[in-house]
Amino acid sequence: MGTVDRIFNDLGSLEKAEILEKVTPFNILNINQLNLLAEAATCKKYPKNTYVYRQNEPSKNTLYIIVSGRARITVSSDEGQTTMLGYREPYDFIGVTALDSGEEYPASVLADEDLTCLLIPRDILEVVMNRDAVFATSFSLEVRRRLRNLYKSLSGEKINTIVKEEEFKESLSLRKKVAEIMTSPAVTCSCMDSVGDIAQTMSDRGVSSVIVVSSNNKPLGIITEKDLVKRVLSTKDPAALEKKAHQIMSPHLITIHSDEFSYQALLLMAKHTIKHIVVIENGDPTGILTMRDLIRSRQTGALSTVNKIELEKTLEGLSRTVHDIDHVLQALVMERAYASEIGILIAEFYDRLTRKVILLAEEEMLSEGYGKPPTPYSWINMGSSGRMEQFSRSDQDNGIIFEEPDEKDDLENVCQYFLTLGEKVVSGLEKCGFKRCEGLVMASNPQWCRSINEWKKVVKGWVNALEPENVRNITIFLDFRHIYGDAELAQKLRDHVCELFKKSYPALWFLVEDVLRRKAPLNIFRSIVTERAGPYRNHVNLKSNACVFIVDCIRAFSLREGIKATSTFERLKQLQPRGVLTKDECEAVETAYETLMMFRIRRAVSLISQGYEPDNYINPYKLSRKEKSQLKDSLLTVNKLQNLTAQTFRLIT
Numbered sequence: 080m081g082t083v084d085r086i087f088n089d090l091g092s093l094e095k096a097e098i099l100e101k102v103t104p105f106n107i108l109n110i111n112q113l114n115l116l117a118e119a120a121t122c123k124k125y126p127k128n129t130y131v132y133r134q135n136e137p138s139k140n141t142l143y144i145i146v147s148g149r150a151r152i153t154v155s156s157d158e159g160q161t162t163m164l165g166y167r168e169p170y171d172f173i174g175v176t177a178l179d180s181g182e183e184y185p186a187s188v189l190a191d192e193d194l195t196c197l198l199i200p201r202d203i204l205e206v207v208m209n210r211d212a213v214f215a216t217s218f219s220l221e222v223r224r225r226l227r228n229l230y231k232s233l234s235g236e237k238i239n240t241i242v243k244e245e246e247f248k249e250s251l252s253l254r255k256k257v258a259e260i261m262t263s264p265a266v267t268c269s270c271m272d273s274v275g276d277i278a279q280t281m282s283d284r285g286v287s288s289v290i291v292v293s294s295n296n297k298p299l300g301i302i303t304e305k306d307l308v309k310r311v312l313s314t315k316d317p318a319a320l321e322k323k324a325h326q327i328m329s330p331h332l333i334t335i336h337s338d339e340f341s342y343q344a345l346l347l348m349a350k351h352t353i354k355h356i357v358v359i360e361n362g363d364p365t366g367i368l369t370m371r372d373l374i375r376s377r378q379t380g381a382l383s384t385v386n387k388i389e390l391e392k393t394l395e396g397l398s399r400t401v402h403d404i405d406h407v408l409q410a411l412v413m414e415r416a417y418a419s420e421i422g423i424l425i426a427e428f429y430d431r432l433t434r435k436v437i438l439l440a441e442e443e444m445l446s447e448g449y450g451k452p453p454t455p456y457s458w459i460n461m462g463s464s465g466r467m468e469q470f471s472r473s474d475q476d477n478g479i480i481f482e483e484p485d486e487k488d489d490l491e492n493v494c495q496y497f498l499t500l501g502e503k504v505v506s507g508l509e510k511c512g513f514k515r516c517e518g519l520v521m522a523s524n525p526q527w528c529r530s531i532n533e534w535k536k537v538v539k540g541w542v543n544a545l546e547p548e549n550v551r552n553i554t555i556f557l558d559f560r561h562i563y564g565d566a567e568l569a570q571k572l573r574d575h576v577c578e579l580f581k582k583s584y585p586a587l588w589f590l591v592e593d594v595l596r597r598k599a600p601l602n603i604f605r606s607i608v609t610e611r612a613g614p615y616r617n618h619v620n621l622k623s624n625a626c627v628f629i630v631d632c633i634r635a636f637s638l639r640e641g642i643k644a645t646s647t648f649e650r651l652k653q654l655q656p657r658g659v660l661t662k663d664e665c666e667a668v669e670t671a672y673e674t675l676m677m678f679r680i681r682r683a684v685s686l687i688s689q690g691y692e693p694d695n696y697i698n699p700y701k702l703s704r705k706e707k708s709q710l711k712d713s714l715l716t717v718n719k720l721q722n723l724t725a726q727t728f729r730l731i732t
Contacts, residue, residue, distance in 0.1 A: 092117040098197055102144055102170045104217035112207050112214070119203040122146070124195050131173060131188040131196065138177035138184065140201040145169050148194035154186040165415055166191060176705055185703065257344055258337040260373070261358045263366035267292045268324050270299055274311050275320035277302055287371075288355045290364045291328045298357055298364045300328030334359045335368065342416070344368050346424050388431045397435055398511045401472065404428045405687050408470060412684050418470075418676035419648040426467040432511060433460070433504075434563045440503035444496075452500070453493045455565035456481035461520065465558035465645050466630070468676065471683045471693040472512040475505060476520045476555060478527035480534055480568045490530065501528050520555055531568055535575050542579050545589040553590070557634060558645045573643050580638040587639055591728045594631040599717040600624045607699045607711060615696050621675050622695035628717050629672050632724040636660070647672060664723070671716035674709050 090098075095117035099105040105113070125131055131143060134155055150167040164186065167173055177184045178201055208215035267290045268277050277289055281304070291300040302324060310327040311319045334357045335344050344356050348370060358366040384403040391397045404425065411421045437458055445451060462476035463469040479501055484493045501522030509515055522528050529537065538556070541549040557576065561569035580586060600608040600619050609617045619625075630647050636659050637650040644650050648669065655665040683693035699707050 090122050095120050095122070095197060098144070098146055104214060107217060108207070108211065108214055112211060116199055116203060116207060119200055121198045122195065123198055124193065125190040127190050127192050127194075129190050131190065131194070132184050134185065134187040135183045138182060139174070140178065141174055142178050142199045142201065142204055143173035143188075144197040144199070145171050145173065146195040146197055149191045150194055151189045151191040152186050153189060162413060164413070182704065255341045256337070257335055257339050257341055257358055257368055258366070260341055261337070261366035261368045262286070262372060263358075265290050265357070265364040265366050267296075267364060268302075269294075270323065270325035270328075272324045273320065274307070274322045274324070274327060277324060278307060278311075278320070281307075286367070287369060288367055289324075290357055290367065291324045292364065296363050298332055298334070298359065300325070300330040301332060301355060301357060302328045303355055332357050336360065337365055340416075341368075341373060342411070342424065343420075345373060346427055348373070350427055384428065388428070388435055391435065392439075394436070394439060394507050394510050397432060397439075397507075400432065401512050404432075408680075409684050409688065412680060418468075418673050418680060419646075421470055421680060422466075422468045422646075422648075422676075425470050426464065429464065429469060429472075430460075430562055433458070433508065436507040436511065437500075437504050437563050440500055440507060443503055444500055449496060449499065452481075453489070453496055454482040454484055455568065456497060457561050457565050457568040458504070458522065458563040459559040459569055460562050461555050461559045465560040467560070467646050470676075470680050471687065472514075474514045474516045475508055476516055477505070477508075477522050477562075478520070478529075478556075478559070479522045480529065480531055480572055482565070482568060483530045483532055494525070494528065494530070497528050498523060498525060518551075531571060534572055538572075538576060539579060542583050542586045545586060550590065550593055554593075554631065554634075557638070558630075560645050577638070577641050577643060581641060587635055588728055590631070590638075591635050591724055594628060594635065595721055595725055597624075597628075598721065599628060599714040601711070601714050601718065605711065605715065607707075607714065609699065617700055618696040618698050620695050621679050621697055625714060625717050626672065626675050626679070626695075628721055629668060629675075632720050633668070635724060635728070660723075664720075667716050668720055671713035671720075674713045678710065 092114060096110070096113040099108075099113055099116060099120075105116070108116075125148075131150060132139060134153075145167055147169055150171075150173060152164045152167065153161050154164055155161045167188070173188055173196070174184070176182075208218060266280065266284050266286050266288075268280065270291050270293070281287070281289060288301055288303040290298050291302060293299055306327055306329060311322065333347050333351050333353055335347060337358050337360050347356055348354065354370040356368045357364050358368055384400060384407060387400045387403060388397065391400065407428065408421065408425060411424065416424075441452065457480045459465070459478050459480060460476065461478065463473060464476065479497050481493065481497050484490055501524075505515065505521045505523045515521060520527055538553075541553050541556075545553075559569070559572075602608050607619060609619050633647050633650050633654070636654055637644070640654065640657055640659060642650055642653045644653055651660075651665050651669050651672075654660050655662060660668070678697050679695050682695070682697055686693045697710075699710055702710065
């Protein structure tokens with residue numbers, strides 16, 4: 080199908096200027112500059128299913144601004160496989176990449192519905208930028224903001240995906256807005272309505288839940304069909320129908336905003352094991368989102384993955400579910416989800432899988448005569464899993480914190496029980512594709528399976544004697560996160576760690592000094608330094624030569640501030656309001672980490688889809704000009720963060 084466009088003169092210069100005023104950053108231009116652009120701009124209409132431009136066409140040196148309609152972005156692989164990357168809506172830019180580089184278009188733009196665009200020639204845009212330095216800077220920043228996910232959008236070019244057509248179609252719904260698939264309006268009742276009336280309302284309206292609201296329409300709780308069966312019908316009490324809503328409702332509401340994405344709702348359902356989420360807007364209930372809604376929106380694959388993990392009763396069955404998780408990862412990448420979002424969702428899947436492996440191990444311990452766990456315990460994950468930044472099945476980093484037995488003489492037996500349990504879980508995770516840690520940082524190792532009191536002593540010893548081995552242990556341990564069991568034990572240990580570092584500033588200095596021993600791979604000319612020989616010649620390891628510096632620096636700031644979050648992204652959010660880092664610094668670091676992580680995720684998905692084990696290497700010479708620029712900018716930000724860390728902790732690099 081060829082490109083079909085129609086020039087029309089329905090819009091005068093004044094109307095074009097008014098359109099530009101609605102687009103950031105054109106809205107900062109004065110009237111003269113707006114008029115200059117408006118007079119040079121043309122309007123074109125593209126009927127549905129026609130191309131604005133095609134992949135690999137020469138640049139038209141034009142900036143396209145969507146006035147109305149929607150554009151679909153697609154990219155085709157060398158094998159002829161076409162992948163849909165996303166949509167562009169009114170006031171979005173199109174053609175920025177080729178406009179900036181002068182190279183061929185890296186993707187195709189198709190009118191998903193009748194489309195109207197305002198076309199601004201590059202030479203006129205450059206005239207305005209030369210005249211207005213503020214606009215030039217703002218435009219560059221806005222372009223960078225809009226293109227910060229270009230490396231994700233282009234991932235379809237680099238990924239030899241094995242996702243089937245029906246799975247791909249389903250993936251397109253992962254980033255649908257909640258408002259698009261929820262049941263609306265929300266059916267509500269007051270807290271004093273009778274159960275009988277509520278049941279009648281549910282029957283009349285054909286809904287499976289009712290939101291209980293206050294007099295000012297604020298949600299107080301929810302009543303589902305399950306609540307009616309469990310708390311009313313099962314009692315066989317005729318008077319139960321006279322009970323009031325507040326007596327049988329579930330008061331702990333899980334809510335989501337209407338403009339959030341449906342996969343975020345899926346995450347909430349998976350995390351809290353629920354089937355109903357209240358959708359709110361300005362604090363008021365505007366709809367209800369059910370698992371049925373998600374199934375209707377074709378998210379059955381992600382939901383079935385959760386169900387498969389929960390229903391599996393053997394390690395062999397669980398080991399098969401990891402491939403379903405890989406498909407969810409591929410779908411998220413194709414839908415341009417953020418690395419932080421991908422990390423949280425994949426962590427939820429892996430956490431559920433780990434908990435299932437632990438349950439199976441506990442059952443095995445019981446059947447073999449070991450009995451139930453003798454004391455409460457907390458299974459913890461460390462490293463990237465602890466930070467919820469594990470997107471592929473990397474080596475295991477886990478441990479056990481158990482409560483001291485009442486009788487000190489029983490300590491050895493209790494410890495042996497948990498070591499045996501730890502070995503079973505580690506072995507089970509290994510069968511599911513999680514390799515054993517070469518450094519033996521696993522719950523099957525006595526060094527990582529201890530009582531809460533012993534853990535406190537050991538960590539204090541690490542902090543007081545910062546030898547190389549202790550520093551290594553601390554950097555692994557500090558990002559620990561509770562996965563299963565008694566969360567209070569993990570919280571007690573977290574509180575203890577925070578207190579230790581508040582009282583031991585030298586320990587922070589030592590950790591920071593360790594972070595600054597190496598720098599991001601840039602030479603004095605700001606060129607990317609790659610491996611010179613070996614199997615990864617011309618590649619750079621983004622994990623060990625870039626991401627680790629951000630993780631360690633942000634962790635050091637967080638420890639100083641007593642922040643208990645383990646996620647790097649969450650730590651950044653909590654550091655900004657404390658004034659530790661400025662808003663610009665936090666945004667720069669977040670963008671750099673997001674960029675580096677997405678390069679790594681994209682690489683992992685590509686290798687997984689080809690049947691290889693994922694790694695963290697990337698060849699900058701095979702990146703597009705824009706991608707290479709983004710990588711370089713990210714590495715420069717890493718260097719700046721290291722320098723800022725050195726200055727803050729008064730260290731000389």
